[in-house]
Amino acid sequence: MEPATDRSATVEPRDPMPDGYRRTLVRQIAQHAHSEIIGMQPEGEWIARAPSLRRKAILMAKVQDEAGHGLYLYAAAETLGTPREELLDALHTGRQKYSSIFNYPTLTWADVGAIGWLVDGAAIVNQVPLCRCSYGPYARAMVRICKEESFHQRQGFEILHTLSHGTPAQKAMAQDAVDRFWWPSLMMFGPPDADSPNTVQSMAWGIKRFTNDELRQRFVDIAVPQAEALGLTLPDPELRWNEERGHWDFGTPDFAELAEVVAGRGPCNAQRLAHRVRAHEDGAWVREAAAAYAAKRAARTPTREPAA
Amino acid sequence: MTTRAEWPLWEVFVRARRGMAHVHVGSLHAPDAEMALRNARDVYTRRQEGVSLWVVPATAVVASTPDLQGAFFEPAADKDYRHPTHYSVPEGVDHL
Numbered sequence: 001m002e003p004a005t006d007r008s009a010t011v012e013p014r015d016p017m018p019d020g021y022r023r024t025l026v027r028q029i030a031q032h033a034h035s036e037i038i039g040m041q042p043e044g045e046w047i048a049r050a051p052s053l054r055r056k057a058i059l060m061a062k063v064q065d066e067a068g069h070g071l072y073l074y075a076a077a078e079t080l081g082t083p084r085e086e087l088l089d090a091l092h093t094g095r096q097k098y099s100s101i102f103n104y105p106t107l108t109w110a111d112v113g114a115i116g117w118l119v120d121g122a123a124i125v126n127q128v129p130l131c132r133c134s135y136g137p138y139a140r141a142m143v144r145i146c147k148e149e150s151f152h153q154r155q156g157f158e159i160l161h162t163l164s165h166g167t168p169a170q171k172a173m174a175q176d177a178v179d180r181f182w183w184p185s186l187m188m189f190g191p192p193d194a195d196s197p198n199t200v201q202s203m204a205w206g207i208k209r210f211t212n213d214e215l216r217q218r219f220v221d222i223a224v225p226q227a228e229a230l231g232l233t234l235p236d237p238e239l240r241w242n243e244e245r246g247h248w249d250f251g252t253p254d255f256a257e258l259a260e261v262v263a264g265r266g267p268c269n270a271q272r273l274a275h276r277v278r279a280h281e282d283g284a285w286v287r288e289a290a291a292a293y294a295a296k297r298a299a300r301t302p303t304r305e306p307a308a
Numbered sequence: 309m310t311t312r313a314e315w316p317l318w319e320v321f322v323r324a325r326r327g328m329a330h331v332h333v334g335s336l337h338a339p340d341a342e343m344a345l346r347n348a349r350d351v352y353t354r355r356q357e358g359v360s361l362w363v364v365p366a367t368a369v370v371a372s373t374p375d376l377q378g379a380f381f382e383p384a385a386d387k388d389y390r391h392p393t394h395y396s397v398p399e400g401v402d403h404l
């Protein structure tokens with residue numbers, strides 16, 4: 001097993017690997033997959049209320065992409081020997097987590113814009129380095145996902161830009177959404193490095209390429225000029241350019257709030273999980289019908305065309 | 309009672325353009341070949357990534373064993389003369 005020492009070696013599913021490496025990967029990829037599919041909910045709530053047919057089509061495409069991202073990632077996790085059913089069960093029973101950000105409500109249409117711009121933006125900063133992660137199936141899934149994410153971020157930016165250049169009420173709505181989503185977006189990078197004991201091991205294994213704080217800083221540096229272009233402000237009085245560091249200084253997110261949300265006590269945790277479990281249970285008859293139909297057809301021994 | 313865990317796994321291959329080979333892009337679960345193709349279209353070709361799709365039952369793939377990688381591919385290692393770079397060509401000889 002080389003990834004501990006050799007960062008250039010990619011590990012593939014049938015390669016020997018330490019148990020800890022496998023366990024860490026399953027947990028991280030599964031949590032990532034869960035985040036993609038739970039992440040469909042806050043935006044999905046706005047599909048029927050989108051302000052135009054174009055916005056509705058775009059939002060449906062984005063939410064469908066998130067479902068796809070979940071599927072790429074579940075498939076990657078399964079290559080490590082954990083069945084899909086087990087992963088979903090871990091989500092449904094709360095044994096595995098999903099990103100804290102999806103436990104915040106989407107109160108207005110502008111929130112859909114803020115999610116695209118900030119939440120997908122933060123996800124991109126997190127995910128781009130994972131395209132070079134040491135585990136092959138995860139890295140390849142991340143390449144596909146990153147390609148698709150850039151449209152997500154742009155459509156969110158466009159929504160906010162349109163609102164911010166609309167009526168005073170529309171601009172206020174955009175500003176309010178950014179005010180509410182800014183800090184939770186910074187929390188998406190996880191606790192500060194000092195409180196992230198697994199980071200060193202994950203970096204040694206090539207599962208993680210940068211620390212939480214490094215990625216958070218990168219995100220702030222990217223977002224500040226974009227906020228300016230939007231004509232919106234970021235709700236952080238400590239935000240100022242640090243000439244010496246060549247980075248933006250910024251305030252500390254409320255990590256106590258993050259811990260609360262992760263522990264299940266965020267504004268929408270119960271609602272998100274209940275919705276997910278209900279969707280899964282309501283879909284049981286579809287899965288059973290499809291399996292029964294497949295069994296019936298298989299009994300008739302179908303002949304298939306040769307591949308071409 | 310049938311659960312999703314019993315849906316078999318399919319490996320998905322996409323031909324990006326005419327003239328290119330099908331390339332493995334990932335896998336998915338589906339109850340039968342028909343559904344595997346439809347799901348593969350929705351999961352892997354939402355942006356015109358392909359003009360043709362193969363789905364293959366994962367159990368039908370026979371793979372070389374990674375542990376034996378060295379020994380299995382060893383016979384090719386000392387046959388440098390299979391590569392054109394093995395040969396020295398006199399100065400001034402072209403198109404060879």
Ligand SMILES: [Fe+2]
Pocket residue numbers: 036065066069145149
């Ligand atoms: Fe995504």
Ligand SMILES: [Fe+2]
Pocket residue numbers: 066120149152
């Ligand atoms: Fe996204």
